[in-house]
Amino acid sequence: MVSPHVHSDILITGGCGFLGRKLILSLLARTQLPGRIVVLDAFPPSPPSTAISHDTVPIVYRTGSILDTKVLNEVITSSTTCIYHLAAVVSAQAEQDWNLGMQVNFDGTRAIAERCLELGIKPVVVFTSSLAVYGGEVVKNCSEDSHIMPQSSYGAEKAMCELLLSDLSRRGLLDARILRLPTIAIRPGKPNAAASVFISGIVREPLQHKQKTVLPVDEKTLIWIASPRSAIKALVHASVVPRETLVDAQGSRRSVITLPGLSTTPRDLIDAMVRVGGGDASLVEKKPDPKIEAIVGTWPGDIDTPWAKSLGFEVDKNVDDIVKIFVEDDMH
Amino acid sequence: MVSPHVHSDILITGGCGFLGRKLILSLLARTQLPGRIVVLDAFPPSPPSTAISHDTVPIVYRTGSILDTKVLNEVITSSTTCIYHLAAVVSAQAEQDWNLGMQVNFDGTRAIAERCLELGIKPVVVFTSSLAVYGGEVVKNCSEDSHIMPQSSYGAEKAMCELLLSDLSRRGLLDARILRLPTIAIRPGKPNAAASVFISGIVREPLQHKQKTVLPVDEKTLIWIASPRSAIKALVHASVVPRETLVDAQGSRRSVITLPGLSTTPRDLIDAMVRVGGGDASLVEKKPDPKIEAIVGTWPGDIDTPWAKSLGFEVDKNVDDIVKIFVEDDMH
Structure with missing residues (x-):
């Protein structure tokens, strides 16, 4: 049971994941500390030692589903002032099981929004959308x-979810900041069910685990990526961007921000892996997988983002930085 | 109780409404008659004499809610081959009551789709979306x-709903044809709670009822309209457009069609009303309403629709035709 807290609470859903953990650390490194951080995740911190604690900021871990009303009622209270909603079923999984994807990705987001409406609170809601909303010929x-x-x-x-949260934000019922994230690379640890998983694999596996890995798409495929550091910076920045700047040139509420990213290719990433980390490129096996190619081929490999940049969102400089950040932050 | 029928069934939701009624008549005028027409509406035909019957095609009226599982199970069966989903809560009403709008407009559409998934049928689903999906600076x-x-x-x-149905259509689980309708004008009968209701009013009231009516926006406001005849033609055409043509230049599934329309102004409509119908323009009282102006001002007044035109969707020629069609079809 998460007891209500008088101070301002930050809720992070999916907070035991890779980005969630980094986000907590980043929030704790800021000058202005939150009253409390509530971490909701379907799984507990694993291993338990990865649970983060802090001298002055209580960090409460709650294991449960965003689809469980009882859980949501506990983690979103009248003290909640900011929600980072990161929890999601990833792309390949949502493609395989339509019901599961709709439930977790859409109904879960709606449940969070409706809990806020029920309480009459109007928290900042930072929501992670994706470049996967694009598709078809525009991706070129x-x-x-x-x-x-x-x-x-x-x-x-x-x-x-973008439409749902944008509408509620336009109505002034909550304060949505929706980020279309590039593919985050390089991710440490075990591969997940995202179709983009190979993008991290072609750097991580040769470099960290000295193991073979598969590149299932053409090495010249344009990919749109951001380092975990950039992504976390963007998530935190999104929560403090003044609401009055989230409008278009006509003054209409615009809550969806396509994050700047780095346009590169698997080939360039592999080269950087060799150049910066001294990894063995021969560990990357080229083995086209039509299913993965079909999904990745519908994503843009480059996106022009002048508005996002004008709001202060930043981008990784080059592939060498992408590899360096992995080596410095996550290759341990 | 609607008993299952062996022949191919067409379901029309909102089928007792203005467009629904015309759609039934139009379907009955085609060479290829449907096995049966099932009409679902929250209200019965009013007056009852407006219920349509046919010598060879059974027309079954069912009064009930698309949110009622029992009702949906009755009206969508393994015999359903085509669904025209017109039922909706209109714009001003959805703005006033967010829950109602979400339930009827979104949950209702989802319930229809999920009933099809449950049965494993893959009907053609013609869905009426709206120019109201656009907004902000792009409308210029x-x-x-x-x-x-x-x-x-x-x-x-x-x-x-566009996204939901498009995704299911892309997956091959149903066959969606989504039409973004212009504002339909001229509507007969009583005004409804749509923000666009004045567009019909400024022609209908002086012409048919010889009554005063209010123009709540600037008379030079660009508006994007289609006659009921064009709209019905488009609905029927949408059901027969070959599925293989509903792709973009890259071959990606594209199920949303922005219908061609006529770009005009209230001023031009009033002039046509005088010119074609001999109505009295002084019955139109100019009385700006900021609330209505705010909603209508976010809608595009003109839309370029080359793809829709290439698919064979047609447009009204001019405002005189808009008034003539009202006089011929609905002013009785």
């Missing part, structure tokens, strides 16, 4: 103003 | 490829 010449046409259920669900 | 220079940024809950809900 894509900007933050391009129309969305998702070619995966994951992308469709994220886009529906 | 809008095309069928413009990005959506709804500035009303109605628009957001319609856009979410």
Whole structure:
């Protein structure tokens, strides 16, 4: 049972994941500390020693589902002032099981929003959407103003959440800041069910585990990536961007921000892995997988993001930095 | 109780409404008759004499809610081959009551889709979306490829349905044909709670009822309209457009069609009303209403629709035709 707290609470869903953990550390490194951090995740911190504690900021871990009303009622209270909603079923999984994807990715987000409406609180809601909302011919010449046409259920669900949260934010019922994240690379640890998992694998496996790994798409495929550091910086920045700047040139509420990213290729990443980390490129086995190619091929490999940049969102400089950040932060 | 029928059934939700009724008549005028027409509406035909019957095609009226599982199970069966989903809560109503709009406009559409999944049928689903999915600065220079940024809950809900049905259609679980309708004018009968209701009023009231009516927006406001005849033609055409043509230039599934419309102004409509129908323009009282102006101002007044036109969707020629069609079809 998470007891209500008088101070301002930050809720992080999916907070035991890779990004969630980094986000907690980042929030604790800021000058202005939150009253409390509530971490909701379907799984407990693993291993338990990875649970984060802090001298002055209580950090409460709650294991449960965002689809469980009782759980949501505990983790979102009248003290909640900011929600980072990161919990999601990833792309390949949502494609395999439509019901699961709709439930976790869409119904879960809606349940969080409706809990806020029920309480009458208007927290800042930072929501992680994805480049997967784009699709079709626009991906060849894509900007933050391009129309969305998702070619995966994951992308469709994220886009529906964008619309839901944007509408509530426009109505002033909550304060949404929606980030379309590039593919985050390099991820440490075990591969997940995301179709983009190979992008991290081609650097991590040769470098960290000295193991073979598969590149299932053409090495010249354009990919749109951001380092975990950039992504976390963006998540925190999103929570403090003044609400009045989240409008378009006509003054209409615009809550969806397509994050700047780095446009590169698996080939360039592999080269950087060799150059910066001294890894063995021959460990990367080229083995095209039509299923993965079909999903990744519907994502933009480059996106023009002048508005996001004007809001102060930043981008990784080059592939060498992408590899360096992995070596410094996560290759242990 | 609607008993299952061996022949192919067409379901029309909202089928007792203005467009629904015309759609039934139009389907009955085709060479290829459906096995049966099932009409679902929250209200019975009013007056009862407006219920349509046919010599050879059974027409079954069912009064009930699309949110009622029992009702949906009755009206969608293994014989259902085509669904025209017109039922919706209109714009001003959805803006006033967010829950109601989400339930009827989004949950209702999802319930229909999930009933199809449950049965394993893959009917053609013709869904009426709206120009209200657009919003913000794009409305000044809008095309069928413009990005959506709804500035009303109605628009957001319609856009979410577009994504839901498009995704299921992409997966091959149903065959969606989504039409973003212009404002339909001229509507007969009583005004409804749509923010666009004045567009019909400024022609209908002086012409048919010789009564005063209010124009709540600037008379030079660009509006994007289609006659009921064009809309019905489009609905029927949508059901027969070959599925293989509903892809973009890259071959990606594209199920959303922004219908061609006529770009005009209240001023031009009033002039046509005088010119074609001999109505009295002085019955139109100019009385700006900031609330209505705010909603209508977020809708595009002109949309470039080359793809829709290439699919064979047609447009009204001019405002005189808009008034003539009202006089011929509905002013009785």
